Structure formats: C-alpha cells, structure tokens
Amino acid sequence: MSRTREIRRVSPQRVRELLHDRPASEWHLVDVRQPAEFAEGHLPGAVNLPLHVLAGREGMGLDLRRDRPVVLYCRTLVRARAAADILARAGYTDVSVLDGGYGAWTGTVADGSPEEGLFWFSEARTREELVAAAIGMERGARAFYLAAAEQVDGEARAALTEFAHDEDRHVATLVELHRRLGGGPLPDAVPERVEGGVDLATALAWVHGRPARALVEVALAMEAMAYDRYAWLERTARDADVREVFHTLAEGERRHVARIHEVLDRVLGGTDRGP
Numbered sequence: 001m002s003r004t005r006e007i008r009r010v011s012p013q014r015v016r017e018l019l020h021d022r023p024a025s026e027w028h029l030v031d032v033r034q035p036a037e038f039a040e041g042h043l044p045g046a047v048n049l050p051l052h053v054l055a056g057r058e059g060m061g062l063d064l065r066r067d068r069p070v071v072l073y074c075r076t077l078v079r080a081r082a083a084a085d086i087l088a089r090a091g092y093t094d095v096s097v098l099d100g101g102y103g104a105w106t107g108t109v110a111d112g113s114p115e116e117g118l119f120w121f122s123e124a125r126t127r128e129e130l131v132a133a134a135i136g137m138e139r140g141a142r143a144f145y146l147a148a149a150e151q152v153d154g155e156a157r158a159a160l161t162e163f164a165h166d167e168d169r170h171v172a173t174l175v176e177l178h179r180r181l182g183g184g185p186l187p188d189a190v191p192e193r194v195e196g197g198v199d200l201a202t203a204l205a206w207v208h209g210r211p212a213r214a215l216v217e218v219a220l221a222m223e224a225m226a227y228d229r230y231a232w233l234e235r236t237a238r239d240a241d242v243r244e245v246f247h248t249l250a251e252g253e254r255r256h257v258a259r260i261h262e263v264l265d266r267v268l269g270g271t272d273r274g275p
Helices: 012-021 035-040 053-056 078-089 101-106 127-151 154-182 202-205 212-236 239-269
Strands: 007-011 028-031 072-074 095-098
Touching: 007 012, 007 212, 012 101, 012 239, 035 154, 053 078, 053 212, 053 239, 072 078, 078 212, 095 101, 101 154, 101 212, 127 154, 127 202, 127 212, 154 239, 212 239
Parallel strands: 007 095, 028 072, 072 095
Antiparallel strands: none
C-alpha cells in the first residue's frame, strides 16, 4: 500500500576516494550544518548549505546541478537525510548521505538519533490516505515535542512546547480537510508516528537523556521535512481551497524552521544547552 523512499549511504572511505579520484566540478559535496559548525571544521571542498536554507527554497534555485551526484552530510545523519528527501522531491536523482556524518569522518562519537536518523514518510496511495497519515504524524510530533521539552530548558523548551501546541491546530485543519475531500470516518486511533514513519514509542524511548543539541537537530529536520511536504502538496493540489489549506500549513512549518534554526545556533553557542 505504500513505499519508503530509500536514501543511499556512502562510507567515509568512499568519500575520500571521490575527493581523490573525481574533480570537484563533477559532483557536489554539501554540508547542511549550521555556519558555526562549518567554520569549526568541514570536509575538504564542501560547500555549506544549511538545512533551513535548503528547506526554505524547497530544493529549488540552488547552485547544485541535477545531473551531478550530490553527497550530503551533517553532524550525524538526521539533517542530511532530511535534506536528501527534500532534494529527491525536487528532482535530484543521485543523492546520498555520508554514513555517520562528520563524526564518522573525524572519528568522534555522535549522539545519533532515533533509528540512526530521521525516518521517512511512506508515500500514501491517495490524497485522502496522505491526509489521514499526516494527522497521525502531527499527533506523533506533538507527543515527541512535549517529551523533548521536558529534557531541556530555556528557549529550546519554550520553542518545543509552542510547536506541540501548534500541532493541535494542524490536526484540526487536517481533519477538516479530510472531511472536505470526502474521506470516510477516521479510525478512532490514527497510528501516531513521527515524521517519516517511525512509531511513536520508539521515538519517545530515544528522547530520554538526550542532550539539547541532539533533540533540537531532530526537531529542525522534522520541521524542514514537514515544510517541504506541505509546500509540495500545495503545488500539486488541483482544488484552490485545498491549496490554501496546505499553504497555511506550509507557512506554519516554515516559521517553525526559522525558529528552531535560531534555537540551534544558541545551543551551539552554549547559551541554551538545557539541563
């Protein structure tokens, strides 16, 4: 009934071989971390295209050629995998991520993320199925953000709590859209999953004891993917009223991306690290 988009991984050794054997003009090596992280150290020849910038352009208008391989990396995997999903939706066909991220390249140990990265939304067969799945994702995101907020303090806690409350409004909007699309009665319990499809229990089990940086990175990737998904639905919707609904949802996620990007910068700067 659905399929999962596979994101290809490449090893640090393979990237070293590419750097040695292929001219930079034949492929793109993209660091999707924050500029402050990039300035502290990056792979040779990499260009910095932070995830929030890539998401804001919906994979369009980038100085990346679609006929060339693109290798993405972040600190671990979570932001790079979100970026790969966005580029794939924008028509890039040869996209891969550095397995283990910059931590694997330098030999350091990273915090990781649920199931080694942000998990992928299974493509629903019909628009009604997709809306129903999105309701479950929004409910799952709400639970994830509330649990994550308990692990941090300061601006990160305030932002995650705000996002959780916003998900309630998104659910109400999607329920109304489901009705307008002529969808049948929703099941009493729509499966709650985090963006990409990992079950909520797995995501919540991962949250406990994680540092603010890891939690905020996952939140940024979740919001970037949600923004990209709603923006795509807005572009492809045939009905003007449906387009308006998805536009409203996309704008909400875009604001979340901008907000969590600022929070991550503060966490990286040591001004909002959490408990």
